[in-house]
Amino acid sequence: MIKITDLEKIYRTEEVETVALNKLSLEVKEGEFVAIMGPSGCGKSTLLNIVGLLDDPDSGSFKFNGIEVAKFNERKRADLRKRNIGFVFQSFNLIDELTVFENVELPLIYTGVKSSERKKRVEEVLDKMQIMHRRNHYPQQLSGGQQQRVAVARAVVNRPKLILADEPTGNLDSHNGNEVMQLLTDLNEQGTTIVMVTHSEHDARYSHRIVRMLDGQTVLENIMV
């Protein structure tokens, strides 16, 4: 599903040049659950942003489902993203001015799903995440665990092929963290490919494969049994 070859990304300011990705290559097959680990600043999040089509690489190749997307313009990337990728963030990133229902509904609006269908699908996913009873609440009125479940619900409502999770349990206690990991595992078992950046060895154990990074390169891969 994802085939990255010799990917480079360099951040430049007036004084400093930081190599975030240094000729990195990586492949993720459909249905895989891959955890990416490494110390802070090793390029994990940059990689995730590029895979999520939120950022573009400076050089190298990135094929998504066999199509070269590294040079896609903003419009094409947005189009590909909304149909194929869901995001889960460490800080949840829900829109404070929208209710739980409206937050989850948002991706469906951008893919042009009809109102009645949207309602059905949002309710379905809220039910599955067991937060249906909070549907009219605003994010600030929920606990961290509940907020992350809403974020997961938002990530999956569009039935994406790929979910990108950036330290999804980073802001949660262990109980809520485990619940979220279980949700991701369930989704993966139902066929969704998952790429997760994490610092937690515990969370990484939920994955099929751990990719370890250092200084913008993959240095080691552990296959989980």
Added chain:
Amino acid sequence: MIRNFFKIALRNLLRNKAFSFINISGLAIGMAATTLIILWIQNEVSYDQFHEKKDRIYEAWNRAVFSGKLQCWNTTPKILARTTEKDVPEVERAVRVNWPSNFLFSVGEKRLTVTGNIVDTGFLQVFSFPLLKGDPKTALNNGSPILLTETLAKKLFADDNAMGKVIKIDNKDNFTVTGILKDLPNNTRFKFEYLLPWQYLSKRGEDDSTWGNNSTRTYVLLKQNASFASANSKIKGTKVKYDKDEDPKWEMFLYPISRWRLYSNFTNGKEDGGLIEFVRLFAIIAAFILLIACINFMNLTTARSEKRAKEVGIRKCVGAQKRSLVVQFIGESILLAFIGGLIAIFILYISLPPFGELTDKKLFIDYANPIFWLLGLGFIILTGVIAGSYPAFFLSSFNPSTVLKGTFKAANALITPRKLLVVLQFTFAIILIICTSIVKQQIDHAQGRQTGYAKDNLVYHHLTGDLEKNYQLVKNELLSSGVAKAVTKTGSPLTQGWSDSWGFEWQGKDPNDKTDFDRFCADENLGNTAGLTFVKGRDFDLKSFPTDSSGVILNESAAKAMNLKDPIGQIVKDDHVEYHVVGIIKDFILQSPYYPTKPMIIEGAKANWFNIIHFKLNGANSTADNLKKAEAIFKKYNPQYPFEYNFVDEEYAQKFKSEKRTGTLAALFAALTIFISCLGLFGLATYMAENRVKEIGVRKALGASVTGITALLSKDFLKLVMISFLVACPIAWWMMHEWLQKYPYRVSIQWSVFVFAGCLSFLISLFTVSYQSIKAAIVSPVKSLRTE
């Protein structure tokens, strides 16, 4: 999707009440002020554009050299109209409109002094002033017809049908109402309440067919498809053709109706601006006021960008494209503009009458007209788009990968668009403050100028009805009853010049000398009544010197212009009538207080064109008492006419009306601009204080004082105001320097004005910003650091 946008916009609006209030009120005031100015502009540019034949209507003008300058003016000989119809085949009709006349209208016991025009019968065939009753083609043709406006008809005849009724004019001439005119619109140069036929002027002995008397306006209607150029070339030499004595270079020309109102200033024989300059200036001011309100929205929205950045990131993550985000943010600003627009309509409703009074116009909005609402909606959308465009592109360009990390901080560069916009706002505000101050100084300067006569307690009255006949009796009784200290009769009021001439002759005059003299006349005691200062000779005194009836008094400028070494006793001829000089007075201001006084010749009683009685009230009595007694005396000798007096000092004050209006408008616009700009500054200061909570806490923990922190927080804004001041000064200086050029008697621009404007804007902005700065500075560091 629209519903989602709308929902989030509304929730944002309610959640950030201060932000919404500042933006909505700024936009409302900006839109209301702009609409007021647009209404004024619309009124100006539509002047006399409603006449159906406007494309064929022209006014006859003259162009000739006087006092060494090529001058243009629009009064013509009365005979020109008929001559033009005869000589120029392109002309379909030429009509004359005489100066407005005030006549006493009597209907039964009802008496009114009414202003109107005596016109040629074809007037209504040239100009489109619709008749509610009567036939415009024939209404002025036969018998003794008179046309009244609807309002005047109601005043005179209440609800009775006025048609066919008889009105007595000036107690002697009967006229029959043959038509009722629809009241005149507010955008025409004509200001009549009645129209009388030209024959009446002849009957009054005021018509003439000489080419030397430029005393009326002549309007020309060209035939359909006739060539203007051809007609213009034929009328060019008319004056010279019929007036052999005149300068062969004297030209006449046709001036189109589309340029009468806005372009009719002429310099050296060429069009040189006019009201159009004000229209352009007002348009610029309107655009700036709206822009300043929009800038508030731009600045506050971008200042708050950190708060909206996350939303942008999320929306992009779930598939939003930049375009849809731009649409969303512009939509939000249109929503705000819409709410602002509704409030603006309310402000307009309240402020239109006082604004109309201020600008001396009857402005109105036709709320029942769907066009108004359509234009209003368009205006609101335009405002929303202007205000929302920059923030929309700014916000929608955020990179989701940066903003979603939660570490996003908006840039705080040395020069940001936000700082530039604040500088733009304050530059404009400071320019207006400087302009207001200089306009005020110029008015004060002119008001403080010595008029050359004593205005206080000086009253004048027109010699209406029997007053001229009974003048001596009235004068004697005014003096004997102690009402007046001195009385004189004159040709025109002391505040108005009604006559001038370049035809005076004296010994030693250069035959090519075309110096134009103001012509005035008085019987006697003018010096006493008006408090004039004689530098040589004496006042007219008919009792002691009966020959003073053929005397003249010159002002110093006239004596100088005539180059008379020993002026007393010298002969001055006016149209071959001889006068001898009896006195020289110091110049006094007859016309504009902004211009040098002109040479002036005051002719004695022999001139005999008296229209006015001036009398100096006795200061020993109360004014009310004096006027009451004076009224009784006037009524006794002129019972048919109302006692309509004028105070000379009040009328003199009218000379400053136009400049005062300019000053008041400039002050109003300056105040509005400052207010809207400060609203924005206040909003920015609020967000600045919020964003720097942690910094303030740390500084205080390290020992900074409240004053120190207030200064630190205010400094950045005050720096911007300072830059604005530096930009504004040269622009304002240049603008005012140009404006003052039109006043020969003018104030010089003082540096203190700039200091004043600088200090004022500095203090106002300090006051605006310091509230938030002090508020932030006095918070306990424990509290501010806890927010981490």
